[in-house]
Amino acid sequence: xxxxxxxxxxxxxxxxxxxxxxxxxxxxxxxxxxxxxxxxxxxxxxxxxxxxxxxxxxxxxxxxxxxxxxxxxxxxxxxxxxxxxxxxxxxxxxxxxxxxxxxxxxxxxxxxxxxxxxxxxxxxxxxxxxxxxxxxxxxxxxxxxxxxxxxxxxxxxxxxxxxxxxxxxxxxxxxxxxxxxxxxxxxxxxxxxxxxxxxxxxxxxxxxxxxxxxxxxxxxxxxxxxxxxxxxxxxxxxxxxxxxxxxxxxxxxxxxxxxxxxxxxxxxxxxxxxxxxxxxxxxxxxxxxxxxxxxxxxxxxxxxxxxxxxxxxxxxxxxxxxxxxxxxxxxxxxxxxxxxxxxxxxxxxxxxxxxxxxxxxxxxxxxxxxxxxxxxxxxxxxxxxxxxxxxxxxxxxxxxxxxxxxxxxxxxxxxxxxxxxx
Ligand SMILES: O=C(O)CC1=NCN=C1
Ligand SMILES: [Zn+2]
Numbered sequence: 001x002x003x004x005x006x007x008x009x010x011x012x013x014x015x016x017x018x019x020x021x022x023x024x025x026x027x028x029x030x031x032x033x034x035x036x037x038x039x040x041x042x043x044x045x046x047x048x049x050x051x052x053x054x055x056x057x058x059x060x061x062x063x064x065x066x067x068x069x070x071x072x073x074x075x076x077x078x079x080x081x082x083x084x085x086x087x088x089x090x091x092x093x094x095x096x097x098x099x100x101x102x103x104x105x106x107x108x109x110x111x112x113x114x115x116x117x118x119x120x121x122x123x124x125x126x127x128x129x130x131x132x133x134x135x136x137x138x139x140x141x142x143x144x145x146x147x148x149x150x151x152x153x154x155x156x157x158x159x160x161x162x163x164x165x166x167x168x169x170x171x172x173x174x175x176x177x178x179x180x181x182x183x184x185x186x187x188x189x190x191x192x193x194x195x196x197x198x199x200x201x202x203x204x205x206x207x208x209x210x211x212x213x214x215x216x217x218x219x220x221x222x223x224x225x226x227x228x229x230x231x232x233x234x235x236x237x238x239x240x241x242x243x244x245x246x247x248x249x250x251x252x253x254x255x256x257x258x259x260x261x262x263x264x265x266x267x268x269x270x271x272x273x274x275x276x277x278x279x280x281x282x283x284x285x286x287x288x289x290x291x292x293x294x295x296x297x298x299x300x301x302x303x304x305x306x307x308x309x310x311x312x313x314x315x316x317x318x319x320x321x322x323x324x325x326x327x328x329x330x331x332x333x334x335x336x337x338x339x340x341x342x343x344x345x346x347x348x349x350x351x352x353x354x355x356x357x358x359x360x361x362x363x364x365x366x367x368x369x370x371x372x373x374x375x376x377x378x379x380x381x382x383x384x385x386x387x388x389x390x391x392x393x394x395x396x397x398x399x400x401x402x403x404x405x406x407x408x409x410x411x412x413x414x415x416x417x418x419x420x421x422x
Contacts, residue, residue, distance in 0.1 A: 002064045004040040004383070004412060008051040009070035010391050015077055015376040016048075018362035021294050021321030022178040028354040029364070029379060030393065031376075033357035040383040043411040048377050068414070070387055073406060074396075076357065077376050078147030078384030079338050080364035083296050084277050085329035086151035086180070087134050087165045087172075090121025092331045105305055105332060106229055106257050114331050115155065115225075116188040119203065122155035122165065130168045131175075137328065138178045139421055145386035145405040148179040148326075150368045152223055154188030159209055164188050166218035177410040181368045184210070184219035184248060187231055187239045202235045206242040214246035221272065226262040233261045240269045247422030249369065255279040256301075267291040273323070273367045277310045278302055285311070289319040294367045296363035297359075298327040299344035305332055312349035323363040324356060343400035383412035 014031035021027070030309075037054035039047035047057050058065065095108055108114045122130070134151075141149055151169040156162035166182055173180035186209045190328050194201035222243025226236035232331070240250040249272050254262025256276035263284025266274035274288060275296040288295060294313050302309035315322055326341050327333040335341075342356040351359065365375025374382050387407040390396055396404060408416035415422050 001042055002066050003058070003061055004066045004068060004082060004409070005054065005058065006038040006040070006068045006070050006075055006385065006387070009073055009075045010034070010037055011074040011393060012038060012048060013074055013076045013357060013375060013393055014048060015358060016378050016380065018366070018371055018376050021292070021363050021366040021371070022358050023319045023321050024316060027322065027358045028352060029315060030354050030357060032393070036075070038385065040409065040412045043383055045379055045381050045383050048379065055312065055353055068387070068407060072391060073387045074390050074393055075377065076386050076388065077361040078374065078386055078408070078410065079145045079360045080368070080375060081141065081146050081149040081325050081328070081338055082323055082364045082367035083150050083325035083327050084151050085154060085327070086137055086149060087130050087153070087168045088118050088122050088155045088330055089125030089130060089133065090118055090330065092117060095331060096236045099306070105112055106227070109143065109189065110229055112192065117250065118155045119157050119189070119191060120328050122383050123161045127164055127168055130165070131171060134168060134172055135176060136337055138172060138176045138192070139327070141412070142178055142408055143405060143416055143419065144337050144339055144403060145388070145408055146178065146336070146338050147384040147408065147410050148181065148368070148370065150181045150183055150372055152183040152185040153219070154185030155189035157186065157189065159212065162209055163212070163216070163218065166213065170218060177413070177415045181370065182219040183221040183223050183251060184213045184243070185223040187224040187236070189225060189230060189249065199235070202231070202239060205239055207390070210246050210248065214248055219248055221251050223251040223253060225253045226260060226265060227253065227256055228258045228260050233265050236262070237265055237269065237378060240271070244269070251275065255281070255284065263288050266293045272369060275325070277302065278307055280310065285315055285318050285320060286374050292321070294321045294323055294363060296323045296367050297345065297349065298333065299348050300335055300341045301327045301333040303344055304334070304408065309348045312351050316351070321363050321366065322351070322359050323367040324359040329380060337403070339396065339403060340401055343397055346397045347400065353394045356397065357393055383409055387410045
C-alpha cells in the first residue's frame, strides 16, 4: 500500500477540532500549520503536522512513497457544497433578460416559468441524459476543489420523476469521484396539475412520496421551499414533520424572497439547516442560534438575483453556525464555482477569509451531517484534500473570481492535477 506524502506546504489549513459546527469566533480558528505536511494511506489521513515530524514518521515506513510537492502552496480540506439542485434538465438563460427587464424571480414562477419550466424539461429527460448532464457539473465542481455535494430532487414534482432524480443522484454518488448526499425536495413548487389544489399536493407529498423515498432509502434529508406564494409555514411544518417521522432529517429554504417565518420554523422543527435567509428576521436568527440550526448562506443566488445578501455578520455575532453553498441550479445560481461564492461572502457579506474557509469545510460538512468524516484535515478522516496555488489562505479571497486549484485528492487519489481533471 503506497503512502502519499503531501510535502512541505506553506500552510496546511487543518480546520481541526470541529466535532460541532463552529460558531462566532470559533469560525476564525483555522488550525494552520506553517511548513506542514500530510500523509495519506488507504484513502485516509494518517498524519498531519510539521514537515520535520512527517519525515520522522516516514523513517519507520517501508511502503512505497508517492511525493506531492506542496512547496509554496496551501493545503485545505476538500470543499463541501451543502446545497445544490444538481440533477435537472434544460436551462433557463432566457430568465436573465426577463429579470434584467424588471421581472421578479417569484413572479416568473407564479406565471408558470422558473422551477416549473425546469420541471417540464426534467420530466422529459431520461435517467441517462440526467446522469450525463449532472456528471459535467460534478466535473466542474471537482476542478473548483469541491469533493462532496448535497443534491436535492424537486424538479419532478410527481412520484415517478422525483424518484428518477433521486436514483440519478444515487448513481452519481456510486460512479463519480465526488460524493453526492441526497435530499428529497418534492415540495419545491406546486406542479401545474395541482394549481389551485395546493393542499391536495401537500397531502400527496406527505402520504405518497415521503414513505416511498424513505423506504427505498433514496434520501437523507427532506427540504421544502417555505416562501410566500409557494408553501406556507403551516404546510412546510407538516411536510418536515412527516419527513422526520420517516427518518428524513429536515432542511428548509427559508426567507429567501420575503421575511416569512422560515427561520423560526427551522428552529421549531430542529432543522439541520435553514438555507438562503436573505430576509430572515432578528427573531428568527435568535431562535436559530438558540436551537443550533446551521445557516447555509447562498451569496451567489443573491448576486444573480440582484438582491441584498443575507446578514451573515449578524448571524455570526448571534452565534449561528454559518456554512456557504453555490445553490447550483438553472434559475437562480447557475455556477459550480464555490471559490467565487467564498469571494462573494467576503465582498458582499463581509465575512473574513478565515470564516469563509470554515463555512466551506467543517460547517458545510455538519450541514449535511458528515462532520465526523470530512471537512477538516485530521487523522482518520477521509483524504479529501485540495492544494491551492496560493502562499496563504488570504490569497484565495484576494485573487477573486479566478480558480487557484492546483491538485485535488478524493479519497486519497489524485483526481485533478495542475488544475486539470484526470
Ligand atoms: O429556481 C430554481 O430552480 C431553484 C430555486 N429554488 C428555490 N430558490 C431557487
Ligand atoms: Zn436551493
